[in-house]
Amino acid sequence: DEVYRGGIAGRxxxxxxxxxxLERRARWAMSRRAYAYVAGGAGSEETVRxxxxxxxxxxxxxxxxxGVGERDTSVELFGxxxxxxxxxxxxxxxxxVHRRADLAVAEGAAEAGVPMIVSNQAGxxxxxxxxxxxxxxxxxxxxxxxxxDDLVDSFLARAxxxxxxxxxxxxxxxxxxxxxxxxxxxxxxxxxxxxxxxxTSDPVFARLARETAAGPRRASPRPTPAAVxxxxxxxxxxxxxxxxxxxxxxxxxxxxxxxxxxSRPTLGWDDIATLRSRTRLPIVLKxxxxxxxxxxxxxxxxDGVLVSNHGGRQVDGSVASLDALPGVVEAVDGRAPVLLDxxxxxxxxxxxxxxxxxxxxxxxxxxxxGLALAGAAGVAQVTRDVLAELDLTLALAGAxxxxxLELAPFATTEPGV
Ligand code: FNR
Numbered sequence: 504d505e506v507y508r509g510g511i512a513g514r515x516x517x518x519x520x521x522x523x524x525l526e527r528r529a530r531w532a533m534s535r536r537a538y539a540y541v542a543g544g545a546g547s548e549e550t551v552r553x554x555x556x557x558x559x560x561x562x563x564x565x566x567x568x569x570g571v572g573e574r575d576t577s578v579e580l581f582g583x584x585x586x587x588x589x590x591x592x593x594x595x596x597x598x599x600v601h602r603r604a605d606l607a608v609a610e611g612a613a614e615a616g617v618p619m620i621v622s623n624q625a626g627x628x629x630x631x632x633x634x635x636x637x638x639x640x641x642x643x644x645x646x647x648x649x650x651x652d653d654l655v656d657s658f659l660a661r662a663x664x665x666x667x668x669x670x671x672x673x674x675x676x677x678x679x680x681x682x683x684x685x686x687x688x689x690x691x692x693x694x695x696x697x698x699x700x701x702x703t704s705d706p707v708f709a710r711l712a713r714e715t716a717a718g719p720r721r722a723s724p725r726p727t728p729a730a731v732x733x734x735x736x737x738x739x740x741x742x743x744x745x746x747x748x749x750x751x752x753x754x755x756x757x758x759x760x761x762x763x764x765x766s767r768p769t770l771g772w773d774d775i776a777t778l779r780s781r782t783r784l785p786i787v788l789k790x791x792x793x794x795x796x797x798x799x800x801x802x803x804x805x806d807g808v809l810v811s812n813h814g815g816r817q818v819d820g821s822v823a824s825l826d827a828l829p830g831v832v833e834a835v836d837g838r839a840p841v842l843l844d845x846x847x848x849x850x851x852x853x854x855x856x857x858x859x860x861x862x863x864x865x866x867x868x869x870x871x872x873g874l875a876l877a878g879a880a881g882v883a884q885v886t887r888d889v890l891a892e893l894d895l896t897l898a899l900a901g902a903x904x905x906x907x908l909e910l911a912p913f914a915t916t917e918p919g920v
Pocket of ligand 1: 540592814839847867
C-alpha cells in the first residue's frame, strides 16, 4: 500500500526497486574492494549463477477467485511470532561497505520489522548492534566456531546476555573459500582490521592476544596499519590494559591471534553435540545441504537448519541452495524449522522458497547493496520491497498463506535468470 501510494504521489524510492539496478548503482557507490568482496563468489562463480537459475526453474501456478483479501505471512520461530517469514542473513565486514555498518543494518531491519542475524565478523560488537535491532523483531547471533573453546563460550555467553534470540552456527566456512576477485585485489578484509569487532571487544580474545605477544612467535617491531587498527580497537574496549602497548609486539600478535582463532577446520558432529549443553539459546546450523546432515543435526539436538551454500562463496560447483531444499524439508519432516538463503533477490523468490517448504528465508547481498547506497534507510527499503512483493505475489496467486501457493508439477527447461 505504502509503496504504491508513494508512486502515486510521484515519490521516487531512495534505492532502485529491482535487483539488477540496485546492484549496478551500488557498484558505482562502492570501492572496488568492497564490491568485489560482496558480489564475488568461489572459483568460476558457477554456484552463484546456479542459485539464481534454480529460482528461474520453479514456477507458481496462480489460482483465481479465492477471496484473498486478507493475507497472513506470519510465522512462529522458537517461540517468537514474526510478522514476516524473512530475516537478514549474517554478512561480515560490512565496515567495508558503510561507516555505520551493522548499526545501520540493525536500524533498517528494525524499521522493516524483520530480525537481523549479527555476524561473527561484524564491524561493531554485538552489544552495540543488539539494542538497535531489539526495537524491531530482534536479532540472532551467528557463530564461527573458533579454535579456542574459551572464545566460543565467551561469544555464546555474550550473545545470551546481550539478548540474542538464537545462535546460528555456520558450518560451511571452516576455511575461507577460493575467491578470485578478492585474491586478485590482494584483499582479505579481516587481515586489514575490518570485521573483527566481536574479537577485539572480547576479554578472552584480549587474553589470547597478550599470550601470543609474550610467546615465542614474537612479532615484528613494525606493525602493519591493520595491526595498529586492531590494537586501537582492543584498547577501546579494554582501556588501560592495552594503552601502553602500542610499541610492544602486541599489535602484530593481535592480528596473528585473530587469524589463528577465527575458525576450526577440524569441527565435527561431536562438537555440535556439546553445544546443546553450552547455551540455552535455540541453535540453528547454517550450511546444511544434504538430507543426512539435516537428520544428524536434529539427532545432535539442534533446533533448526538453514539450507545455504553461503551465496556461492565457498564451494564452486556446489548444488544450488533451492535445489537442496526439498530433500532437507523431507528429512526434517516438520520436526524443526528449515530456513533457506542463497540467491533470494525478490519477494517472488521468497514465495517460491516458502512454497517449496522453507519456514522462513534469509536475505543476503540485496540488503548489503541497500546499505551501500542509503545506510539504514536503504536496508529498510530493500527489505520492505521484498516483503511488499511477497504479499502481492500471494494475493495474485490466490494464496492467503504461503502454504496455499501451488507450484507447477514440472521444471521448465529455461536456462533461468
Ligand atoms: C556472507 N555470508 C556470511 N555468512 C555467515 O554465516 N557469516 C558471515 O560473516 C558471512 N559473511 C558474508 C559476507 C558477504 C559479503 C556475503 C555476500 C555473504 C553468507 C550469508 O549469510 C548468506 O548465506 C549469503 O549472503 C546468501 O547468498 P545471497 O543471497 O547473498 O546470494
